[in-house]
Amino acid sequence: MSLREIHTEISRPTRSQISALSRLPVAAIVDALGKSGALTPDVTNLTPGLVLCGSVVTALGPDVTVRRAAIDLAQPGDVVVVAAGGARDRSCFGGVTAEHMQTRGIAGVLVDGMVRDVSELRRIGFATFARGTNPLNYQYPAGQEDGAVNVPVDIGGVRITPGDVLVGDEDGTVVVPRSRVEDLIAHTPAVMEAEAEKWWARRGKALGAVRQLTDAGYQVF
Secondary structure, eight states: OOOSOBOOOOOOOOHHHHHHHHTSOHHHHHHHTTSOOBOOTTSEESSTTOOEEEEEEEEESSOHHHHHHHHHHOOTTOEEEEEEEEEEEEEOOOHHHHHHHHHTTOOEEEEEEEEOOHHHHHHHTOEEEEEEEOSOBOOSSOOGGGOEESOOEEETTEEEOTTOEEEEETTEEEEEOGGGHHHHHHHHHHHHHHHHHHHHHTTTSOOOHHHHHHHTTOOOO
């Protein structure tokens, strides 16, 4: 992974594509991606009721100046992903930064680490996903020599590339590769509708599971 680099230009999906993805449940997106793209479940929604959806701008490392560079380069509707290595000993994001990001129209943040000022994040309605909370933050600067902006990052084994779309809801978060956005928008709603119709047809009926298990060799008493 490249360090000490700042990439100012990334390819983003259209606003209409982002809007369409924001209306799809994360679980349905994961299914459409072949059970891939979901981030580790301990990256959770700290702002219940808010949906996170936007093009990704990445900040590698916990340093405040690196993160501020990512914020400066983010466009309205983007999501800033802070790849802080999952560190739990200190937080690297809080309410003051969130309020500033909100004035720039940034959709939210995902931190691979800890955050603080959660009550403030909820009060202002800034979508925030992270591994947890810690009131102790870094004494800055912290790790400038290891940072980068808008480079691919890995969180929980999932590669996130600038310009991908990050979607988060109460179920968790999923990364939609930029190359899959159009196809996913075109086909996922039809798959969801077919699933709903299938279960509507089963209303009030037995599912036949006992017979299936018996045929598979289960003993029934």
